[in-house]
Every structure is written in C-alpha cells, then in structure tokens.
Amino acid sequence: MSTNSADLSKSNKDVECLEKAECIGSPDSLETAPCDSSSKNEHGKQPLQGLKLASHEVLERAQLTGRLKCSKCNGSRMFYCYTCFSLVGVSQQEIPTIKLPIKVDIIKHPNETDGKSTAVHAKLIAPHDVTIYTYPCIPEYEGERHTVALVFPGPGSVTVEEMSKRLIEIDQRRSLSSQEELCSKRAKHDNEAKDTGSAEGRPRDCPLQRVVFIDSTWNQTNKIITDERLQALVQVELKTRKTCFWRHQKGSPDTYLATIEAIYYFLKDYHEQCLAQEYQGEYDNLLFFYAYLHQLINKAKHSAGKL
Numbered sequence: 001m002s003t004n005s006a007d008l009s010k011s012n013k014d015v016e017c018l019e020k021a022e023c024i025g026s027p028d029s030l031e032t033a034p035c036d037s038s039s040k041n042e043h044g045k046q047p048l049q050g051l052k053l054a055s056h057e058v059l060e061r062a063q064l065t066g067r068l069k070c071s072k073c074n075g076s077r078m079f080y081c082y083t084c085f086s087l088v089g090v091s092q093q094e095i096p097t098i099k100l101p102i103k104v105d106i107i108k109h110p111n112e113t114d115g116k117s118t119a120v121h122a123k124l125i126a127p128h129d130v131t132i133y134t135y136p137c138i139p140e141y142e143g144e145r146h147t148v149a150l151v152f153p154g155p156g157s158v159t160v161e162e163m164s165k166r167l168i169e170i171d172q173r174r175s176l177s178s179q180e181e182l183c184s185k186r187a188k189h190d191n192e193a194k195d196t197g198s199a200e201g202r203p204r205d206c207p208l209q210r211v212v213f214i215d216s217t218w219n220q221t222n223k224i225i226t227d228e229r230l231q232a233l234v235q236v237e238l239k240t241r242k243t244c245f246w247r248h249q250k251g252s253p254d255t256y257l258a259t260i261e262a263i264y265y266f267l268k269d270y271h272e273q274c275l276a277q278e279y280q281g282e283y284d285n286l287l288f289f290y291a292y293l294h295q296l297i298n299k300a301k302h303s304a305g306k307l
C-alpha cells in the first residue's frame with residue numbers, strides 16, 4: 001500500500017488515530033461525505049449510530065498494540081489483512097460472526113488498491129457466506145438467472161421489491177418451459193397437473209439465493225459491468241441510501257455506497273421486503289469494522305478542527 005509509514009509512537013493521540021485510520025482506509029482525501037439527514041435514513045444524521053454492534057473493545061486493544069505482520073503475506077497490517085482476507089492481531093473468536101440468509105459474491109477489480117476496499121469486512125464477519133473474486137475470474141451464472149441478482153445502479157435496475165417479482169417471473173417462465181418439454185415427451189397424468197397448481201393463491205417466496213456486488217472505484221466498474229456473464233442478471237439499485245463512506249469519490253453520486261454499506265442495506269431490504277420479517281439488527285455487525293473506522297476518522301477530524 002502506498003500510504004506513508006505512520007509512526008504510531010507519536011505522542012499526539014489524535015494524529016495517531018487519524019494516521020491509523022488512514023493506513024487502514026488508505027483514503028485519497030479524508031473528505032467525509034455528509035450523511036444527509038434528508039435522506040431516508042432511520043437514524044437521521046448519524047446512520048451508524050443505533051446499530052446493534054458487538055463491543056469494539058477488541059479493536060481498541062489491537063489499535064494500542066499497533067500494526068503487526070500478517071502471518072501469510074508478511075505485510076504490515078492493523079486488525080486484518082486486506083490481501084489475504086485474514087485477521088491480524090485479533091482472533092476470529094473475538095469478533096462477531098454472522099450467518100447470512102443468502103450467499104454474497106463480491107467481484108473486485110484487479111487494479112483496485114486492496115487497502116481501500118471494504119469488501120474484506122464482509123468476508124471476515126460472514127466467512128461462510130461471502131466469496132471474493134478478482135475480475136476476470138468470476139463464476140458462470142448461466143442457468144441460475146432465477147436465483148441471482150446483481151447490485152449495480154443503471155437504466156435497467158429495479159428496487160429490491162421489484163427484484164423479487166422479476167426473479168419469480170423468470171423462475172415461472174423457466175418451469176413452464178421445462179413442463180412443456182416434459183409434456184411433449186410423455187403424457188401427463190391428471191394428478192401431476194393438479195400438483196403444479198397448488199401454490200396458486202398465496203404469494204410465492206423470493207427465489208433469490210445469491211447476490212453479486214462489484215467492488216471497484218466508480219470509473220473502473222465499466223469493464224466488469226459490461227461483461228456478458230453478468231448481462232443477463234436482474235440488476236438491483238439501492239436508491240434511497242446515502243453513503244457515509246469517508247472516502248467519498250469525486251464525481252460519483254453520494255448514493256454510491258462503500259461495498260460493505262451496499263451489502264448491509266441490500267440485506268436489510270431483503271429481510272424486510274423479501275422475507276417479510278421485521279428487521280431487528282440481524283446484519284448490523286457487518287458494519288463492525290466500518291463503524292469503528294468511521295468513528296476513528298470522525299474523532300480525529302473533530303480534533304483537527306475539520307468538522
């Protein structure tokens with residue numbers, strides 16, 4: 001990573017905080033995007049407040065210890081290694097782990113500076129459900145169109161609620177055509193026909209099993225998004241959220257979320273709109289690292305008189 005080697009033994013604690021945060025987030029500029037209170041955000045001006053998070057004590061302790069060498073790549077890291085997706089100076093038992101209702105695939109741009117990415121946060125907190133791929137090595141989603149969605153804004157993108165309907169339609173078309181195929185091959189019994197109609201009258205469950213995110217800067221995503229392997233997927237946009245990312249990218253709309261924010265908001269919408277369950281903080285810990293780093297940078301900016 002290209003950041004200056006911060007001397008963590010400096011006496012000024014706030015400078016230390018800022019430097020540490022910079023080393024982790026590797027921000028181009030520390031301009032924090034204002035968390036717009038006019039946006040649809042349940043937590044008003046401070047959307048990261050009120051989250052049900054595990055104690056940050058473990059991170060505070062690791063911060064005091066300072067940067068350590070990653071046992072796999074030898075890189076100097078704090079909390080985690082963004083290259084190896086493993087924890088550094090913190091054990092897996094000390095941080096929260098959550099189970100997600102669907103699988104999450106994250107596609108990284110190969111030129112993306114790893115230290116800037118928040119994708120690793122998802123992998124560390126939900127290790128069994130999150131997979132990170134480096135473009136162009138991505139999975140084939142052919143034949144799974146009815147169970148996969150891609151989160152990316154665009155002219156053809158739909159809301160999470162609409163996504164559910166779209167996937168059900170694709171699934172129905174798919175099963176219809178396979179039924180027709182069956183019919184043409186062999187005569188169907190009356191009983192079988194009755195069985196297929198039994199779901200009528202009640203809303204169908206959302207068939208979504210996997211959601212894909214692109215982890216890349218605003219202007220590097222084009223190559224990935226135009227890849228034909230992703231073209232056929234239902235595209236979802238999280239329209240009402242505004243970022244709190246401290247490295248707000250110049251020229252990008254303020255609805256352009258950090259990857260971990262996008263994953264969090266998507267799952268929250270999925271929980272409420274597709275699973276039709278009340279959200280009770282089930283996925284808040286996805287923001288365990290993010291909230292800590294955000295708070296660290298804000299604290300340092302406050303004392304530097306920048307906020």
Ligand SMILES: [Zn+2]
Binds near residue numbers: 072084085
């Ligand atoms: Zn490493």
